[in-house]
Amino acid sequence: MEDEYLKGIWNSPTNEMETFLDMNDQSFETIQIKKAKSKLRLLLFPKTIGIVLGLGWISFMFMLIYFSVLYSPGSVGKFFFVGSISMILLSTGLAVFLYIKDIFTIKQINNSESITITQRKMATLQFSIMNSVRILWLQLPFYTTWYLSYELIVHGSIIFWIVQILFTGLTTWLAIWLFRSINYTNLNKKRVRNFMSGYGFYSVIQAMDFIKEIDNFKNDR
Amino acid sequence: MDKQNNKKELIKLIQENKRIVFKICNSYCHDREDREDLAQEIIYQLWRSGKTFHAEQKFSTWMYRVALNVAISFYRKRKSANALVSFTENLIDIEDNEYENADYENEYEKTRKLLQKCINELKELDRALIILFLEAKSYKEIAEILGITETNVATKISRIKDKLKQKILNFKN
Numbered sequence: 001m002e003d004e005y006l007k008g009i010w011n012s013p014t015n016e017m018e019t020f021l022d023m024n025d026q027s028f029e030t031i032q033i034k035k036a037k038s039k040l041r042l043l044l045f046p047k048t049i050g051i052v053l054g055l056g057w058i059s060f061m062f063m064l065i066y067f068s069v070l071y072s073p074g075s076v077g078k079f080f081f082v083g084s085i086s087m088i089l090l091s092t093g094l095a096v097f098l099y100i101k102d103i104f105t106i107k108q109i110n111n112s113e114s115i116t117i118t119q120r121k122m123a124t125l126q127f128s129i130m131n132s133v134r135i136l137w138l139q140l141p142f143y144t145t146w147y148l149s150y151e152l153i154v155h156g157s158i159i160f161w162i163v164q165i166l167f168t169g170l171t172t173w174l175a176i177w178l179f180r181s182i183n184y185t186n187l188n189k190k191r192v193r194n195f196m197s198g199y200g201f202y203s204v205i206q207a208m209d210f211i212k213e214i215d216n217f218k219n220d221r
Numbered sequence: 222m223d224k225q226n227n228k229k230e231l232i233k234l235i236q237e238n239k240r241i242v243f244k245i246c247n248s249y250c251h252d253r254e255d256r257e258d259l260a261q262e263i264i265y266q267l268w269r270s271g272k273t274f275h276a277e278q279k280f281s282t283w284m285y286r287v288a289l290n291v292a293i294s295f296y297r298k299r300k301s302a303n304a305l306v307s308f309t310e311n312l313i314d315i316e317d318n319e320y321e322n323a324d325y326e327n328e329y330e331k332t333r334k335l336l337q338k339c340i341n342e343l344k345e346l347d348r349a350l351i352i353l354f355l356e357a358k359s360y361k362e363i364a365e366i367l368g369i370t371e372t373n374v375a376t377k378i379s380r381i382k383d384k385l386k387q388k389i390l391n392f393k394n
Binding site: 003012014031110112113115118119122210217 | 244261264265266269270273274283286287289290291293294297300329332333336344345346347349355356357365366367368369372373376377382385386
């Protein structure tokens with residue numbers, strides 16, 4: 001079977017092709033309006049919601065720190081409260097920053113660049129949600145320390161301390177494990193893949209697989 | 222040139238090259254509704270990317286880049302949405318039936334459908350590569366559109382082409 005035969009078959013006209021895309025000015029306008037609306041909804045809306053919620057949460061944290069410092073100056077318990085809230089605030093702030101960065105990247109994607117470059121950017125963008133989630137997980141242990149007060153530290157029972165250390169230790173281990181495991185190089189590990197698909201991050205796995213596929217494609221492997 | 226003239230010019234160019242859009246939509250979507258949706262998406266993105274087209278460029282090369290990029294992204298989005306249902310399995314089932322039901326069609330038409338089916342089974346990037354090859358693009362142009370080296374293009378084309386020919390011969394026998 002010769003190349004020319006294949007090309008001939010491929011280029012032979014079909015009935016469907018003749019009636020496909022018969023376009024005039026009006027249909028062009030309709031497509032523009034329809035697609036502009038759907039683009040806005042699909043890409044920017046969820047990110048914008050994430051940013052608004054994140055900023056709301058940050059403002060709330062700031063308010064807590066402000067009132068804590070204002071109404072209980074010099075208290076020992078305040079150290080844990082302000083410290084924990086500050087760490088939660090920091091990780092939320094970083095996640096919001098990454099979301100804002102994503103919005104700028106979405107706007108900069110250029111479909112007329114070469115296919116491997118554009119597709120790699122798109123897949124990386126899909127993976128970037130994972131970076132925000134990894135950072136958000138880091139705040140997990142601080143939800144087990146913000147309530148520690150002077151009274152609890154000095155007069156806390158043995159059972160309290162066993163439970164406290166167990167929970168803080170477990171959440172710290174989990175946060176660090178998640179932060180370190182969920183990345184490009186660890187995706188081949190079965191437990192990481194299972195964990196991610198179990199929590200609905202299947203599209204992220206697909207994006208990372210595609211990045212690998214693009215790299216192999218470029219390097220002829 | 223004003224916006225209105227630009228629009229008219231783009232519509233004219235798209236009409237002249239609508240075969241490209243048709244071939245790409247056919248290779249990345251298997252049902253009619255998706256094909257129409259993808260075609261609209263490609264046209265919208267061509268319009269949006271209009272400012273990146275320069276007169277010294279070949280229109281079809283630029284159009285292939287935009288159309289293939291949009292098609293691959295569209296296909297991947299659909300694939301993600303249908304993650305629980307094996308898309309490839311569905312595709313093969315439906316098109317197998319289409320192939321079998323085409324008894325009344327001539328050999329040439331059957332082979333055309335078979336070729337399309339085999340292309341639709343390739344990975345996204347291999348699919349783009351073989352479309353460009355069948356569209357008689359030079360290795361240099363294919364390398365430019367895909368962002369890989371010419372040597373890489375030659376190696377891959379020879380590999381995929383052999384696979385395609387084998388599949389077609391197997392089906393025919």
